[in-house]
Amino acid sequence: MTNTNKAEAPAGGKVPQEAKLSASSTLKLLMSYAKPHKLAFLGVAFCALLGIAAELLQPLLVQIAIDNHIVKGEAGGALVKLGLLYLGIAVVSFVFTYLQNNLLQYAGQSIVARIRKDLFGHISKMSMSFFDRTHSGSLVTNVSNDTETISQFFTQVLLSLVRDGMMLILIVVLMFSLDAELAAFSMLILPVIFVVAALFRSYLRSTYQQARSRLSRLIAFTAENLSGMGLIQSFRQEEEQLGRFTEQNRNYWNANLRQIRSNVLFNRTFDILGNAALVLMVWLGGRAVLGQSMEVGVLYAFVSYIRQFFQPINQITMQWNTFQSTTVAVERIQRVLETKPDVPEPTEKERLPFEAPSIRGQVDFRDVTFGYRADRPVLKKLNLRIKAGEMIGVVGTTGAGKSTLISLLNRFYDVDEGSVEIDGIDIRRIAGSDLHAAVGLIQQDPYLFSGSIVDNVRLFREDITREQVIEACRFVGAHPMILRLPGGYDTHLSERGSGLSAGERQLISFARIVVFRPKILILDEATANLDSETEKLVQEALTSVSQGRTTVVIAHRLSTIMHADRILVMQDGRLTEQGTHTQLLARGGHYAELYRHARQSGREQLPG
Known part of the structure; x- marks a missing residue:
């Protein structure tokens, strides 16, 4: 029925202090939305475990085929059975990976849909002073881009943490069961990985925040100019506004390039570390095979696992930027959700009966x-x-x-x-x-x-x-x-x-x-x-x-x-x-x- 009138309300009036949000409160907000879907997430973990187990059994089957049959010159029925078992395990891995992805998408999209609904509902209940001081472009970014970033957290980051985390643990167990000494050498790379991640953390966060902030300004500027296009054309300000838009667009472009460069540098650093570790393991394992202290099939399985060992680490680290993006997005949404209306609703005790028709x-x-x-x-x-x-x-x-x-x-x-x-x-x-x-x-x-x-x-x-x-x-x-x-x-x-x-x-x-x-x-x-x-x-x-x-x-x-x-x-x-x-x-x-x-x-x- 009613609408806002801000003709005499200067922007910035009566602005409350913004509380600084902690990482724990951000995580708490995400978990509160994830809690109703805990059964779906348990299903994801179960399917991921079975899918990963099936996938990691494949190098062991090859190792058995090499050391127990091929090296000894045996062929025939045993290899056929191993081949069929290998194919069966691959099918099992595919089925459970498919179920895992579908369950995760259902839960993630449901969570994000609820966040969007709550966010829009909360914004619609805010006092007019809130809209006096808040750019509409920023709110559009909250409802669209920020919620989409949270969707990526559940469908990408969470999947990586669950699947790749389990895979990493199982690979370490299998590597130590194959050759404890070689596995111990491969663990030396872990401290280097943690140091690199810590060095990049704050830099990645700052580049994302800057890009997000400039995107909000660009959206706000665009929305404002589209609404006032008649006035712009009446006063022949098209070139002036195009110049201002170009400046805003250039600022966002520069921030995006800086963010992309930091991501590429971060991810390629881990690629180099993974490849260096693989070369070292092949060299050490090759010497062991030549010295007849390790079988060829074991070396093959170990090389397969060492490649897979860095794959989940690389996947997890590649999701670091998305995780940083999610943290910033959740903080922005949480700040809106925790903003109280300057004009509060009366409490049950304060409220008086009031029937409009009478x-x-x-x-x-x-x-x-x-x-x-x-x-x-x-x-x-x-x-x-x-x-x-x-x-x-x-x-x-x-x-x-x-x-x-x-x-x-x-x-x-x-x-x-x-x-x-x-x-x-x-x-x-x-x-x-x-x-x-x-x-x-x-x-x-x-x-x-x-x-x-x-x-x-x-x-x-x-x-x-x-x-x-x-x-x-x-x-x-x-x-x-x-x-x-x-x-x-x-x-x-x-x-x-x-x-x-x-x-x-x-x-x-x-x-x-x-x-x-x-x-x-x-x-x-x-x-x-x-x-x-x-x-x-x-x-x-x-x-x-x-x-x-x-x-x-x-x-x-x-x-x-x-x-x-x-x-x-x-x-x-x-x-x-x-x-x-x-x-x-x-x-x-x-x-x-x-x-x-x-x-x-x-x-x-x-x-x-």
Whole structure:
């Protein structure tokens, strides 16, 4: 029902301190999402164990074939049986590897889907001040890229840790069972591996964080420019904005190259270590075979295992960057999830009964003081009563506090001092869903979603029937306009309803009010950008929907407010004048001055 209005809310206002997140809390968050899928992960571990065991038995079969049969010149049935057994083991390895991958993908994708749902749900419940200080591009990155990185953790990193970890342990056991001395030599490389990993750790993390940060800025810049493309083209700023985009793109490109170079250097270092160890083992094993202290089949099995020994180590180390990426992504998501709304929901003890359909709609501002910054109050000790069913017009220059007034009534922000009440109930003691069901907001540029006319009127709520939508559109006078569209009520609108005029979008927003039936209606300069003919249609719709509702109209056009029951004049956060249009003109105050200025300039619009 309601939407944000940030016209007077400076970015960066009332920013809470961000808590530094520990690695343990990050891991705890991941495990909390993984816990419901523990049986699936146990299945993954079981399948991985059987698949690896089958795979590691293959070199032993070859060793037996070489030492017990081929070297002795024996062939025939025994080798055929070993060959069939080898093939059977390969099939078993394939089957369990297939099951392991499918189980892991199911669990991983389910976890990420739940994280996305929780993240989007949490963002949608945040206060307006959160969106004042948080770039939309950063939030898009959280919901899309960061969750995809977490998906890679479960499908790649976790798989590597489980499968390659088990393989490494089993290989070490088999190597020591074949030749303890040669196996001990191969273990000397492990300390070198740990040292290299420790040296690269912080560097890899910093390169990923820098690339992620610059990607967020690039997405935010792109989204901002796409939204304001009309303004950019009107002022011929295409080249200027392209230059700024190029700079952002170059910064991200440089950060990506730095990250890729660090990954290649890290992974190739381990390749070199693995190859050096393999050469050493072949040399030592070859000398043992020549000295007849080791059989050829044992050397073959040992070389196979030493190659496989570095394969899981290499795989695990190659996942290091993904693990670092996951850590950063989880920290970013966790920071959002742990951000508490500046406007909290009342507790069960604080909450008072409030049924939107049964309220009268009286609004009281009692000694209200509020500022987006503590040192800059916008409203100062404001006292105002709006009677149930009364239509109020609000005028004033920019920065006078008009939009702040409605933001507080919608509880987008909480007052610093005083209270805002509906029917004598402090809105801080009303559940957010109940409050927004009672207060309807129509903005200067109503937001329409991608979807049909019907879906945009009922905001995708299936419990509101098509007949109710059509009846509401008839009531506000939008029905003839909708029938002229190619698909009528099923016409698919593009993002923000770009296929409709400003007046047509406003009529649809009025139809929403009729469908959702709020008792209090707020119009924030809803007719400011309309031509006189379209304004007449919207004015008629306003007259229809305001019947029986408390209506607050913030407007520049005199024609919108001059017939209001009362007009409020705001200056510097204070209510300086109030009365009917005729009374205010007779008083000769600020309103009369605004009126004369509008008449002299030949406009029907108040300045500011």
